Amino acid sequence: METKDTLNLPQTDFPMKASLTKREPELLEWWAKEKIYEERSSKKKEKFVFHDGPPYANGHIHMGHALNKILKDFIVKFMSMKGYDAEFIPGWDCHGLPIEHQVGKKLKEKKMSLEKSEIRKQCRTYAQEFVDVQREEFKRLGIFADWDNPYLTMDYSYESTIVREFGKFVEKGMVYKGLKPVHWCTSCRTALAEAEVEHADHTSPSVYVKFAIKSGVPDSLGDLDKVYMVIWTTTPWTLPANLAICLHPEFQYVAVAVGDEVLVVAEDRLSSLILEWDIKDYKILGGCKGADWENAACQHPFIDRESKVILGDHVTLEQGTGCVHTAPGHGQDDYIVGLKYGLEPYNPVDDGGIFVSDVEHFAGMFVRKANPEIIEKMKQDGSLIHHEDIKHSYPHCWRCHQPVIFRATNQWFISMEKEGLRKNALAGIERTKWIPDWGKGRIYSMIENRPDWCVSRQRAWGVPITLCTCTECGEFVNAKEVFERVAQGVEKQGAEFWFETPVEELVTKGTKCEKCGNEEFKKENDILDVWFDSGVSHAAVLENREDPSWPADLYLEGSDQHRGWFHSSLLESIGTRGKEPYKAVLTHGYVVDGKGKKMSKSAGNVIAPQKIIDQHGAEILRLWVASENYREDIRVSNEILKRLTESYRKIRNTIRYLIGNLYDFDPKKDRVPLESLPEIDRYILSRFNVLREKILSAYENYEFHTFYHSFTNFCVVELSAFYLDILKDRVYTYPVNSEGRRAGQTTLYILLMGMVRLIAPILSFTAEEIWRYLPKGSTEEKSVHLSSFPESEDVEFGDELTRNWELLVQLKGEVSKASEASRRDKIIGHSLDSIIKLELPDAIKEIVSKYSEELKFIFIVSEVELVDSLGDDENIYVSDSLPGVKIFTERHPGQKCERCWHYFVVESNANDSLNCQRCQGHLLDAGE
Numbered sequence: 001m002e003t004k005d006t007l008n009l010p011q012t013d014f015p016m017k018a019s020l021t022k023r024e025p026e027l028l029e030w031w032a033k034e035k036i037y038e039e040r041s042s043k044k045k046e047k048f049v050f051h052d053g054p055p056y057a058n059g060h061i062h063m064g065h066a067l068n069k070i071l072k073d074f075i076v077k078f079m080s081m082k083g084y085d086a087e088f089i090p091g092w093d094c095h096g097l098p099i100e101h102q103v104g105k106k107l108k109e110k111k112m113s114l115e116k117s118e119i120r121k122q123c124r125t126y127a128q129e130f131v132d133v134q135r136e137e138f139k140r141l142g143i144f145a146d147w148d149n150p151y152l153t154m155d156y157s158y159e160s161t162i163v164r165e166f167g168k169f170v171e172k173g174m175v176y177k178g179l180k181p182v183h184w185c186t187s188c189r190t191a192l193a194e195a196e197v198e199h200a201d202h203t204s205p206s207v208y209v210k211f212a213i214k215s216g217v218p219d220s221l222g223d224l225d226k227v228y229m230v231i232w233t234t235t236p237w238t239l240p241a242n243l244a245i246c247l248h249p250e251f252q253y254v255a256v257a258v259g260d261e262v263l264v265v266a267e268d269r270l271s272s273l274i275l276e277w278d279i280k281d282y283k284i285l286g287g288c289k290g291a292d293w294e295n296a297a298c299q300h301p302f303i304d305r306e307s308k309v310i311l312g313d314h315v316t317l318e319q320g321t322g323c324v325h326t327a328p329g330h331g332q333d334d335y336i337v338g339l340k341y342g343l344e345p346y347n348p349v350d351d352g353g354i355f356v357s358d359v360e361h362f363a364g365m366f367v368r369k370a371n372p373e374i375i376e377k378m379k380q381d382g383s384l385i386h387h388e389d390i391k392h393s394y395p396h397c398w399r400c401h402q403p404v405i406f407r408a409t410n411q412w413f414i415s416m417e418k419e420g421l422r423k424n425a426l427a428g429i430e431r432t433k434w435i436p437d438w439g440k441g442r443i444y445s446m447i448e449n450r451p452d453w454c455v456s457r458q459r460a461w462g463v464p465i466t467l468c469t470c471t472e473c474g475e476f477v478n479a480k481e482v483f484e485r486v487a488q489g490v491e492k493q494g495a496e497f498w499f500e501t502p503v504e505e506l507v508t509k510g511t512k513c514e515k516c517g518n519e520e521f522k523k524e525n526d527i528l529d530v531w532f533d534s535g536v537s538h539a540a541v542l543e544n545r546e547d548p549s550w551p552a553d554l555y556l557e558g559s560d561q562h563r564g565w566f567h568s569s570l571l572e573s574i575g576t577r578g579k580e581p582y583k584a585v586l587t588h589g590y591v592v593d594g595k596g597k598k599m600s601k602s603a604g605n606v607i608a609p610q611k612i613i614d615q616h617g618a619e620i621l622r623l624w625v626a627s628e629n630y631r632e633d634i635r636v637s638n639e640i641l642k643r644l645t646e647s648y649r650k651i652r653n654t655i656r657y658l659i660g661n662l663y664d665f666d667p668k669k670d671r672v673p674l675e676s677l678p679e680i681d682r683y684i685l686s687r688f689n690v691l692r693e694k695i696l697s698a699y700e701n702y703e704f705h706t707f708y709h710s711f712t713n714f715c716v717v718e719l720s721a722f723y724l725d726i727l728k729d730r731v732y733t734y735p736v737n738s739e740g741r742r743a744g745q746t747t748l749y750i751l752l753m754g755m756v757r758l759i760a761p762i763l764s765f766t767a768e769e770i771w772r773y774l775p776k777g778s779t780e781e782k783s784v785h786l787s788s789f790p791e792s793e794d795v796e797f798g799d800e801l802t803r804n805w806e807l808l809v810q811l812k813g814e815v816s817k818a819s820e821a822s823r824r825d826k827i828i829g830h831s832l833d834s835i836i837k838l839e840l841p842d843a844i845k846e847i848v849s850k851y852s853e854e855l856k857f858i859f860i861v862s863e864v865e866l867v868d869s870l871g872d873d874e875n876i877y878v879s880d881s882l883p884g885v886k887i888f889t890e891r892h893p894g895q896k897c898e899r900c901w902h903y904f905v906v907e908s909n910a911n912d913s914l915n916c917q918r919c920q921g922h923l924l925d926a927g928e
Contacts, residue, residue: 003898003914006923007732008741010660014773018652020617024765028139031768036783037088037144040080048084050076051542051552051582052145053565054091054153054534057130058098061137063591063599063636064558066609070625071588071704072556073143077761078699080144081789088145089541090138094127094154095462096530097188097196097399102126103461116460117499123461124154137610141618142764144785151541153533160491161540162463162533166455167483168576170467170476174418175455177410177474179345181328181335182454184407185397186353186367190458191411192397192404193529194450194563202394202403204234205371208277208321208385209378210263211245211307216296221255221286227262229298229309230273230385232320234392235405236374237367240359241327243343244308245298246334247290248315251322254287263385264293266322273321277386290315290322301383302374303360312337329408332451345408351458353405367405412456412465412526414575421575422447428570428580435586435702436631443562443570453571455529462527463490464498468507471522475515477507498523535568538581551579556586586702588630594637607636619765620644626762627708647712651763654715655770657724658752661731662775665745672739672746674795680858681747683805684723686797687714688751692790695758707762711755719751722809726858733900733919735926753778754790804847808858811848815859815887818877822889825875832901834889835863839870841884862892862903899923 031037052072055065072088079086103122107114114122135147151158169175183192210228217224229245247253252267258279265273267287274282296309307326314333315324328338329347338345348359353367361377362370378384395404416422425447434440456465466486467476485506489497503523512519542550551573557565566585573581592598593605600606612621623644628634674682691714698706727744734741752774760767764785771784781787819831828834836859840848845866848855855864870876870888879885892903897916904916913920 006899006926008661008664008734008736009732010657011663012656012660012773014656014659014770016653016656018617018619018648018766020619020765021614023769024140024142024618027765027768028142031144031783031785034782036785037146040144040783040786046084047549048079048086049542049549049551049553050079050086050088051538051555052089052091053555053557053561054093054151054537055134056098057092057094057127057134057152058102059130061134061609063607063609065134065138066141066621067588067591067625067630067634068556068558069138069143070141070622071630071702073141073145073764074626074699074704074761075554075556075702076144077764077785080785081757081760081787082699083788088143089149089151090135090143090145090147091151091537091541092127092131092134092153093530093534094124094131094152095527095533096457097190097459097461099123099127100459100461101188101399117496119460120496120499127152127154140613141609142622144764151537153530153537154494156491156494157544158540159463159495160487161544162528162536163466163483163487163490165536165539165572165576166466166528166532167480167487169414170478170483171480172419172575173478174415174421174575175412175467176415177412177469177476179347179408179410180413180452180454181330181332181345181347181406181408182411183395183404184351184409185400185402185404186351187400187402188397188459189351191409191454191456193454193531194446194567196398196531197395197404198398198401199393200396200401201391202396203389203391204394205236205375205387206232206234206390207236207375207378207387208232208273209239209301209325210261210383210385211298211301213264214297214299214306216293216309218288218292220288220292224255224262224285226260227255227264229264229323230321231323231325233325234390235330236371236378238327238330238406239301239325239374240303240355240362241329241346241348242300242307242325243305243328243338243346244310244326244341246310246312246315246324246326246337247293248313248322249289249291249294249311251290251315251317252287253290253293253322255285257283257285264323266317268317269320269322302377302381308341308343310337310341310343312340330406332406335408347408349405349407368403411454412467412524414453414455414571416450416452419575421571424578425570425574428574432580432582433584435584439559439562439585439587442559443566446563446567447570453529455532456524456526457529459527462530463495463533465524465526465528466498467524468503468521469524470513470516470518471520472518473513473516475513476524477511477513477521479508479511481508482506529568531564531568532572534565535572538569538573539576542581550581552582554584554586555582556588559587559589562587589633592633592635594635594639596633596635607638612641616641616645617765619763620648622762622764623648623708626704629705647708648763648766650720651712651715651759652766654719654724655752655755657720658748658755659770659773661748662745662752664736665742665749665775666777667749667775668777670737670742670745671749672743674793676739677743677747678740679801679805680723680726680854681743682795682797683801684718685747685750685793685795686802687718688754689792689795692754692758692792696789699761704762707758711759722812725860729857729860729900733922735922738922738925749775749778750793754793756784757787757790760784760787804850807844807847808851810882811844811885812859814877814879814882814885815861818887818889819861821877822875827875827889828891830901831860832862832896832903833891834861835865835892836861837865837867837870837888837890839867839884839886839888844882844885856902862894 076086076088100123103126183197185192209231213227254267256263293309294311298307300307326334328334328343329345335345348356355362355365357363397404429444469476503521507521569581694710695707730740731744756767756770767784822828870886877887894903894905896903897919898914899919
């Protein structure tokens with residue numbers, strides 16, 4: 001019999017090569033066929049309500065989508081294995097500009113001739129197409145969800161919920177129509193909500209302009225000639241709409257003589273302005289508070305119109321002159337202060353950003369193209385003091401990425417003050433758990449400072465603002481039965497019901513306008529803000545079920561949703577129910593490239609999820625999500641993925657080793673009681689208990705990067721480099737049924753059963769594959785995802801024993817370093833070639849001597865001697881981490897056992913056996 005045939009070498013069909021790209025689709029098919037998601041959910045009792053924020057159905061998924069959905073899957077699977085009914089109902093946002101924009105690009109010129117009903121039909125088809133595309137792409141990531149029953153904001157039932165929810169705001173008197181400045185995209189020709197505006201660098205002309213003061217100079221300044229108030233703006237195109245100049249009532253303003261003119265600016269800004277304007281000679285003639293200037297009159301620089309001097313607390317001294325150009329039709333602060341002084345929100349710009357016909361000098365010009373013309377006009381007229389181009393952060397449309405403008409238009413708003421919406425929303429934020437906690441401050445300041453919610457959009461694709469307004473005065477019908485009539489119609493026919501049904505069938509005959517008594521009404525054609533659509537999902541999804549689950553335990557999205565879905569959901573729920581729709585909100589960062597730069601097609605640094613899946617498998621994507629602290633921006637690159645692939649290989653090979661050494665282990669009859677296990681076995685199980693607690697705690701706190709680092713470290717350091725390295729001698733060389741070998745197998749079995757379940761939420765494919773290779777009779781569950789997390793093993797292992805083994809682990813590391821040095825010097829080849837001599841401090845020696853019989857197996861050498869002194873040999877290794885520890889390595893002079901590779905001294909009366917006495921005994925016990 002050959003020597004190798006006497007050894008219990010690992011045996012397993014569990015593949016060393018993962019072949020994830022091939023195996024993952026097979027497992028997906030099996031999960032679907034066996035209905036693992038459905039069976040997993042049906043067995044649970046207490047609910048964990050997780051609510052999915054809907055992505056836009058307008059393209060293939062990107063890395064941000066992958067990050068988001070994989071994080072959600074981690075949580076759903078973790079909560080399920082913890083014993084909850086953790087459903088995942090996926091959703092899609094299907095209305096609004098992004099989809100209409102894509103359809104418009106496909107239709108090109110043809111779009112202009114199509115009826116709105118046809119455009120809406122095309123949009124519905126387009127959205128459904130990408131719902132189906134994204135659904136398959138999300139499934140490929142290994143996401144467990146109710147994919148056959150998602151929620152779509154364009155479903156008729158969902159659209160009817162939107163109508164009913166909007167009606168609740170109307171009935172409470174919180175909805176009004178007003179001429180107010182809003183963010184307006186001249187390219188998309190629609191109003192934008194705060195959440196639809198992104199800030200990006202933009203170059204703008206910075207101008208300082210003189211407004212001649214006609215009257216109202218404070219007496220304290222005396223009799224002055226050629227007095228000008230100076231304003232600053234980076235939007236010269238808004239100057240045709242200037243109606244006033246705003247000063248802060250408490251700031252000090254000075255009259256400064258420059259040449260033969262007198263300029264009025266804030267005193268605290270003067271030194272900066274003098275430098276910027278390159279003025280060498282000036283004189284301060286006097287000063288007074290801003291309040292003294294109230295109601296003074298200035299002359300508009302190029303239009304025959306007065307500009308009134310008014311007061312406002314929004315004026316700052318951070319930049320500009322302290323005298324703020326005020327166009328109530330082009331700015332929120334301007335609008336508010338203008339109301340106080342009776343100024344109209346004058347807007348001389350049409351939907352396309354073109355000046356209307358009555359704008360002097362610049363009629364018919366696009367606003368930004370008018371900037372240089374306006375500057376040139378002011379130069380010629382002598383009203384321009386200074387001009388330069390500056391680069392600054394400026395609002396852009398989130399869809400077309402063009403700069404937006406502020407423009408007063410008639411829009412529908414939900415008041416932030418009526419019914420205490422702002423105050424109650426802020427209280428709701430306080431009651432919610434925000435993870436990480438900085439999310440609380442972020443959304444709090446947004447709600448605290450935001451204007452009224454502009455909910456109307458001038459587009460075709462969406463749920464209409466279902467209001468019937470008086471043809472005479474514009475007052476709308478506020479009747480519950482009208483809303484319910486519309487909602488029921490939409491439930492059957494979709495939003496088309498509103499557009500196709502005559503107003504006479506919606507408003508009861510004989511209804512009179514409550515304001516003017518008129519009996520004729522018309523339907524509104526604007527659609528609702530899509531953030532209102534998604535904001536009602538808590539009502540459409542969580543409440544409209546057989547077993548309502550409201551509010552949600554958790555919302556999870558990217559940090560941009562503090563101004564998006566988190567925001568609109570909060571306002572909608574507080575406004576209609578007086579309570580927030582979530583108990584906790586978890587935020588993740590953005591995906592960036594390996595250098596931390598934002599991904600963009602133009603930069604050429606985009607990595608598509610499908611490319612990673614095709615090359616590495618979805619499991620590596622999942623491991624990537626788990627490896628990073630997702631609460632910050634997450635980096636991804638080919639180098640990072642390569643490193644993760646190597647980490648995955650180490651994890652897989654470690655578990656494969658466990659499986660390979662259990663090929664003949666029957667957990668029912670071969671398992672050794674815990675109390676009978678050798679100390680080293682109990683030590684590693686105690687370490688696994690620590691790992692288990694750490695990982696489950698990390699899952700509880702949604703800190704998945706803790707799982708990755710802890711689990712990888714356990715596999716590589718505590719198992720591969722320590723325990724498994726030592727154990728292989730016992731499981732390979734001991735007789736098959738010996739207690740020593742079965743004890744080692746029992747330990748491996750406990751580790752395997754625990755590790756496979758701990759990794760299941762993260763490495764879902766691999767865990768399922770491992771489950772199929774467990775020793776027969778290990779479990780009744782057909783899938784790892786139907787199992788529960790492992791209980792802590794009741795291992796008797798006190799603090800003293802733990803300290804002893806921690807010292808032995810550390811000492812083993814030092815012995816390995818000494819052996820490596822001897823290997824470099826060609827003294828030994830393998831560590832088993834050596835005798836190790838140790839000089840130890842008394843405190844360490846006292847502990848180590850207790851394990852004298854086991855030391856050579858722990859250090860994986862052929863002999864260990866504890867000596868009082870090693871002398872001064874230059875080849876002695878001196879430990880840095882364990883003061884006083886010295887190690888000397890020398891080659892063992894004996895014979896190498898062909899079976900266990902340990903060296904042994906051949907006794908003079910021994911036969912010519914090539915095996916050591918220990919192996920001979922094992923062979924004798926095994927009957928070989």
